[in-house]
Amino acid sequence: MKNFTENKTIGLMGALFISALLSSCFRPVLYLQNKTHYPVDVFYENQRPARPFDPLQDLEVKGEVQLSARQLDERNKRMLSRGNDMQQKELMLARLTLQAKNIGADALVAVKYTYYTSMTDNGYIMTGLAVKYKKEEETTAK
Numbered sequence: 001m002k003n004f005t006e007n008k009t010i011g012l013m014g015a016l017f018i019s020a021l022l023s024s025c026f027r028p029v030l031y032l033q034n035k036t037h038y039p040v041d042v043f044y045e046n047q048r049p050a051r052p053f054d055p056l057q058d059l060e061v062k063g064e065v066q067l068s069a070r071q072l073d074e075r076n077k078r079m080l081s082r083g084n085d086m087q088q089k090e091l092m093l094a095r096l097t098l099q100a101k102n103i104g105a106d107a108l109v110a111v112k113y114t115y116y117t118s119m120t121d122n123g124y125i126m127t128g129l130a131v132k133y134k135k136e137e138e139t140t141a142k
Contacts, residue, residue: 036090036093036094038093038094038097039097039098039100039101040097040100040101040105040106040107040108040130041106041107041108042093042097042107042108042111042128043107043108043109043110043111044110044111044112045110045111045112048109049107049109049131049133051133051134052133052134053106053107053109053131053132053133053134054131054132054134055109055129055130055131056100056103056104056105056129056130056131056132057103057105057129057130058127058128058129058130059096059099059100059108059127059128059129059130060096060125060126060127061092061095061096061099061124061125061126061127062123062124062125062126063123063124064121064122064123064124065088065121065122065124066120066121066122067117067120067121067122088124089113089126092113092124092126093111093126096108096111096126096128099130100128100130103130104132105130105131105132106131106132106133107130107131107133108128108129108130108131109128109129109131110127110128110129111126111127111128112126112127112128113125113126114126114127
């Protein structure tokens, strides 16, 4: 019984060593902290910047995209999924942040994404308020 327990312990330690060795040799393909950097700061509906700001202008990006093959079941004429994928949303946000940068904004506040779906298209509207951060002497002088 003692040999069996010792062999089991050695086998378990060997397996752990080999798995640690193999996992340290390979780099992950998908990075979990893959954040997109935009030309201005982005704050969604439930977020606010820590710095005081002045509003500049309400901005909007809207459009329609045809349903993809993965969203529609042709045989049963049923919709399988709705809305835009993450890549399309990031593209919309990039367009919105470029609009904000072009008018001299430092950030987008209250960014909101809304979508609608018809039988053939996904429609979307992304809105946000372009703002300019106040200078430090403006906020400390008051």
